Amino acid sequence: MKQKDTMEIMVGLFVLAAVAALFMLAMKVSNLTTLNEDEGYVLYARFDNIGGLKVMSPVRAGGVLVGRVVAIEYDQDRFEARVKMAIDPRYDRFPRDTTASIFTAGLLGEQYISLEAGGEEAYLGNGDEIRLTQSAFILEQVLGRLFYDQAAQ
Amino acid sequence: MPARGDAGRDASVPSLAWLRRLGRRVLAFCSRLGRANLFILRVLAGMPSVIPRFHLVMAQIYHVGVLSLAIIVFSALNVGMVLGLQMYNTLVNFDAESALGPVVALSLVRELGPVVAALLFAGRAGSALTAEIGLMKATEQLSSMEMMAVDPVRRIVAPRLLAGVLAMPLLAIIFCAVGIGGGYFVGVGLLGVDEGAFWSQMQDQVDWSEDVVNGIIKSVVFGVVVTWIAVFEGYESEPTAEGVSRATTRSVVYASLAVLFLDFVLTALMFGAF
Amino acid sequence: MREGKRDADNEAALTGGRHGNLVELHGVTFGYGMRCVLDGVTLRFRRGCVTAIMGPSGTGKTTLLRLIGGQLKADRGQVLVAGQDVGRLDREALYELRKRMGVLFQSGALFTGLDVFDNVAFPLREHTRLPESMIRDLVLMKLQAVGLRGARHLMPGELSGGMARRVALARAIALDPMVIMYDEPFTGQDPITLGVIMKLIRLLNDSLGLTSIIVSHDVQEVAAISDYVYLLSGGRVVAEGTPRALRETASPWARQFLGGLPDGPVPFHYPAPDYAADLLAG
Numbered sequence: 246m247k248q249k250d251t252m253e254i255m256v257g258l259f260v261l262a263a264v265a266a267l268f269m270l271a272m273k274v275s276n277l278t279t280l281n282e283d284e285g286y287v288l289y290a291r292f293d294n295i296g297g298l299k300v301m302s303p304v305r306a307g308g309v310l311v312g313r314v315v316a317i318e319y320d321q322d323r324f325e326a327r328v329k330m331a332i333d334p335r336y337d338r339f340p341r342d343t344t345a346s347i348f349t350a351g352l353l354g355e356q357y358i359s360l361e362a363g364g365e366e367a368y369l370g371n372g373d374e375i376r377l378t379q380s381a382f383i384l385e386q387v388l389g390r391l392f393y394d395q396a397a398q
Numbered sequence: 399m400p401a402r403g404d405a406g407r408d409a410s411v412p413s414l415a416w417l418r419r420l421g422r423r424v425l426a427f428c429s430r431l432g433r434a435n436l437f438i439l440r441v442l443a444g445m446p447s448v449i450p451r452f453h454l455v456m457a458q459i460y461h462v463g464v465l466s467l468a469i470i471v472f473s474a475l476n477v478g479m480v481l482g483l484q485m486y487n488t489l490v491n492f493d494a495e496s497a498l499g500p501v502v503a504l505s506l507v508r509e510l511g512p513v514v515a516a517l518l519f520a521g522r523a524g525s526a527l528t529a530e531i532g533l534m535k536a537t538e539q540l541s542s543m544e545m546m547a548v549d550p551v552r553r554i555v556a557p558r559l560l561a562g563v564l565a566m567p568l569l570a571i572i573f574c575a576v577g578i579g580g581g582y583f584v585g586v587g588l589l590g591v592d593e594g595a596f597w598s599q600m601q602d603q604v605d606w607s608e609d610v611v612n613g614i615i616k617s618v619v620f621g622v623v624v625t626w627i628a629v630f631e632g633y634e635s636e637p638t639a640e641g642v643s644r645a646t647t648r649s650v651v652y653a654s655l656a657v658l659f660l661d662f663v664l665t666a667l668m669f670g671a672f
Numbered sequence: 673m674r675e676g677k678r679d680a681d682n683e684a685a686l687t688g689g690r691h692g693n694l695v696e697l698h699g700v701t702f703g704y705g706m707r708c709v710l711d712g713v714t715l716r717f718r719r720g721c722v723t724a725i726m727g728p729s730g731t732g733k734t735t736l737l738r739l740i741g742g743q744l745k746a747d748r749g750q751v752l753v754a755g756q757d758v759g760r761l762d763r764e765a766l767y768e769l770r771k772r773m774g775v776l777f778q779s780g781a782l783f784t785g786l787d788v789f790d791n792v793a794f795p796l797r798e799h800t801r802l803p804e805s806m807i808r809d810l811v812l813m814k815l816q817a818v819g820l821r822g823a824r825h826l827m828p829g830e831l832s833g834g835m836a837r838r839v840a841l842a843r844a845i846a847l848d849p850m851v852i853m854y855d856e857p858f859t860g861q862d863p864i865t866l867g868v869i870m871k872l873i874r875l876l877n878d879s880l881g882l883t884s885i886i887v888s889h890d891v892q893e894v895a896a897i898s899d900y901v902y903l904l905s906g907g908r909v910v911a912e913g914t915p916r917a918l919r920e921t922a923s924p925w926a927r928q929f930l931g932g933l934p935d936g937p938v939p940f941h942y943p944a945p946d947y948a949a950d951l952l953a954g
Contacts, residue, residue: 255464256456262467263568266575273597274503274578275606301605310602533784542781542840545741546795546847547770553798 285331286371290345296381306360340365346379444552454557462523463565474573478580499600502581511574516620520653524628528649531632532642566621700749711907722884727904733887774844774852780836782828789824814842834865858890
């Protein structure tokens with residue numbers, strides 16, 4: 246009986262250790278803690294070209310993570326990409342003339358949307374669309390234009 | 399006598415001898431695979447009778463899980479530390495040592511955690527299961543159980559399979575967490591990577607459902623396969639000392655190969671093209 | 673009252689009558705692949721008697737036990753246990769029948785992971801819903817019967833061969849079976865253990881009203897305790913009778929086996945070409 250008890254306690258500890266490890270993976274290692282779509286409010290933005298932007302890419306303002314991309318689709322009427330973002334409800338005062346740009350973190354890093362606040366008094370609300378956007382920096386296009394300009398001179 | 403006759407016929411048509419051997423090998427392999435499938439069906443049919451007697455499974459979780467814990471923790475710590483060292487040496491060339499966290503965490507959570515834990519599990523718990531069941535067969539324990547009107551597949555095999563399937567993901571999760579701890583110790587503690595960058599970049603790049611859950615799914619699949627092979631090899635072993643030792647070797651080899659092969663398949667399904 | 677009578681009838685049908693045969697084999701043929709092990713064997717085991725099956729190694733004695741226990745199915749012929757055709761029972765009925773059979777395997781086959789007490793308690797815990805206190809009483813009674821009540825906390829690895837066999841015997845009688853089968857119970861035992869096991873087999877048979885089947889090739893021991901003996905060779909019954917009758921049999925094969933003579937109907941030499949010719953051929 247005694248032996249059986251210690252065995253059961255050990256199994257219990259084993260399961261506890263695994264649960265603790267899983268908790269660490271969830272909270273400390275992965276991004277389970279970051280908001281999901283139904284928690285935040287939604288903003289839209291249109292881009293000519295989104296480059297390597299993906300669903301779950303970060304949305305930053307002043308370098309601070311404020312939200313995530315939750316959907317990307319192609320608008321066949323306007324021939325543009327439409328990006329849906331979920332923004333942390335704590336950050337609810339983005340002026341209406343805020344600019345959304347797609348930047349790359351470092352030279353080889355992943356791409357993210359950067360929000361730069363404008364000066365208007367009115368704020369963006371749930372479901373609004375950001376008018377001012379700047380597309381991703383596409384290396385080939387930039388290089389191509391550079392060579393074209395050089396050749397023209 | 400018939401063997402000699404065969405050899406004589408082989409010699410007369412030498413070009414076909416290897417073809418026949420190949421054919422025999424393939425047929426033997428297929429029949430073994432078929433038996434393994436029938437066997438697991440029998441085990442699964444016995445599962446309902448195991449659930450109400452969960453203390454049997456508990457005892458087996460102790461044997462395959464708790465007793466494997468030491469080797470799992472030790473290996474995870476070392477794997478994590480080596481990852482920290484090696485990745486640091488490469489990343490520092492690009493001034494990207496702050497990416498150490500995500501690199502260590504992703505390698506562990508996606509690949510090394512489930513795979514190395516499964517390989518260790520096959521070596522530690524799988525071989526023990528095969529040897530135990532093989533010895534029970536060789537010493538007529540399974541036979542005598544059958545004669546006591548107790549089905550050994552239900553009483554012996556089913557709890558062990560269930561325990562293996564339950565313990566494997568737990569071990570893999572512990573492996574990942576301890577490994578990341580090892581990487582943290584070397585990266586932040588010894589090599590001076592910024593602690594904030596280590597964790598925040600990791601959080602930023604490791605995705606819960608994409609990476610962690612997929613890693614756990616892998617380990618569940620590995621748990622099923624390793625334990626399945628272990629109990630099957632034990633149950634099918636020749637009931638002699640030599641037969642049991644051969645079955646134990648086979649169990650570890652097949653289980654390891656199956657884990658590596660399935661890892662490729664699962665990775666392709668999970669992280670490959672959609 | 674009618675209930676009681678029906679029970680008595682059932683009992684009679686189940687056991688083949690008070691003085692009938694509990695186990696019968698009719699023309700049983702069995703082979704592993706191409707090798708024929710049993711060739712039309714007919715055996716009868718009387719209720720309440722100790723019956724022995726003897727014969728040299730490899731004559732299918734253990735196979736016989738497995739046929740009676742339903743672990744193997746006869747290719748031809750019939751195996752009847754308590755009036756039921758073992759080969760035709762479905763799994764459920766076979767398991768029900770096995771609860772009333774005890775088998776003592778050659779090695780004892782104790783479960784290495786359980787101690788002596790749990791080994792004996794195993795069939796009780798698997799097949800009954802008795803409270804733990806009653807299981808304890810029953811186990812101690814069975815262990816007392818084989819004289820090992822004091823060894824209840826030992827693990828199988830700590831037992832001598834003879835003790836392991838006695839524990840296995842206690843386990844085999846745990847569910848009070850109607851028939852008990854011994855597979856080579858005397859092999860490799862020292863004289864004292866041998867005496868103990870012989871005494872136990874006879875004692876349990878008579879006091880519990882069992883029917884015992886012994887498979888063995890130990891002539892002296894079997895002759896001392898069995899009521900009836902079958903001699904098997906080459907898959908056939910070559911002689912049968914009480915031990916005393918067999919000793920006076922005219923069958924040369926039985927005389928060779930019982931007397932332990934090196935040469936006779938079973939030749940000393942494995943079949944080979946002529947010796948002189950073989951030497952010269954090199």
